[in-house]
Amino acid sequence: MKLHKPLPLLIQIIMIGPLFWGAADAKPKACKELIHPLHSQVNIIKDKGGLWTLFEKIPKLQNHSALALGVDSKIIGLMFTLDYLCTTQEGIPYNDVAEYIVPQIKEIGEEGFIKRHLDLGHSLKDVTDWVAYGRFSEKNLNRKLDFNQIKKTMEMVKSPVERYGLLFQNKNPASVVIAESTTEIETLKVAEAVMRMELADQTALVFRSSVHGGLNVVYRRGDGNLGWIDPADYIIQTR
Secondary structure (H helix, E strand, O other): OOOOOOOOHHHHHHHHHHHHHHHHHHHHHHHHHHHHHHHHHHHHHHHOOHHHHHHHHOHHHHHHHHHHHHHHHHHHHHHHHHHHHHHOOOOOOOOHHHHHHHHHHHHHHHHHHHHHHHHOOOOHHHHHHHHHHHHHHHHOOOOOOOHHHHHHHHHHHHHHHHHHHHHHHOOOHHHOOOOOOOOOOOEEOHHHHHHHHHHOOOOEEEEEEOOOOOEEEEEEOOOOOEEEEEOOOOEEEEO
8 A cells, every 4th residue: 555655844834724823813803703893883983073072062061071082082992902802812912112121121131121221311210110011011921811701891891882872872962960070180292191001001091282281092902003082183193
């Protein structure tokens, strides 16, 4: 009987590899399919300018536009958190900040990293925050998430998203009762806001523009890029 020679290793990898890649992509794909209905509800409101635009159009609610912008940013934050959970089920890839910090710490150690950046003129607080972020990034590079727990989180998000939609569709939004609380919103440059958001591991941050004093939002998009909303100029920028 004639025996067949085994296929070359490279050909076997090419043939079998897609099976493993497909399995690796299956969980994020299934997860994002579950999020899609929530995204659809939120996107309808975002495309119309969000609650902020609605409140700006109604004289009785204009004084509460900042509150509406805060709600918009919170809902955006919830959706990007869900996206983030889906795309990082098998670990958190290094972002640009981690790519800068972690290799240096591996090369010269934490003390060497701190000394180097203090010598460059950075504050001790900033440098120690970067070191902490480097530890976090390395620790979570290969961490795993339970898909069932992600689904439970999605169920929890459904309620605020539905209330968000109902508020936007309210036939008489001026009748909405607004409960106010005092929250300090810092004045920052856009770059400072992005760094603050990254170091706090948040998906969105509301701040006052250091240029004109108006409210701005920076946020992490589902594709991993950064978004910046500046209602004063009615612009949405991404990078």
